[in-house]
Amino acid sequence: VQVFGRGFAWLDTGTHDSLSEASTFVEVIEKRQGLKVACLESIAYRQGWITEERMRELAQPMIKNQYGQYLLKVIDEMKENHYYAQD
Numbered sequence: 001v002q003v004f005g006r007g008f009a010w011l012d013t014g015t016h017d018s019l020s021e022a023s024t025f026v027e028v029i030e031k032r033q034g035l036k037v038a039c040l041e042s043i044a045y046r047q048g049w050i051t052e053e054r055m056r057e058l059a060q061p062m063i064k065n066q067y068g069q070y071l072l073k074v075i076d077e078m079k080e081n082h083y084y085a086q087d
Contacts, residue, residue, distance in 0.1 A: 036067075042074045 011022035062068030
């Protein structure tokens with residue numbers, strides 16, 4: 001057994017009601033905190049598993065939608081906070 005730390009949530013989705021509750025939870029987190037839940041590209045970049053160049057490559061095909069813009073925003077925010085992913 002491993003205890004999840006801060007920033008993790010277990011969402012039971014085994015019933016229609018619990019699936020609806022999980023959906024609402026994700027929506028609220030994304031709107032209030034401005035973060036995408038389970039955004040794999042963002043996680044990989046923040047952990048230093050991919051470079052800024054690779055992050056931009058991943059964002060490029062989606063540059064005209066909100067998801068692509070979010071990926072670029074993650075890069076900008078990390079630069080503003082003087083955090084750079086490992087190359």
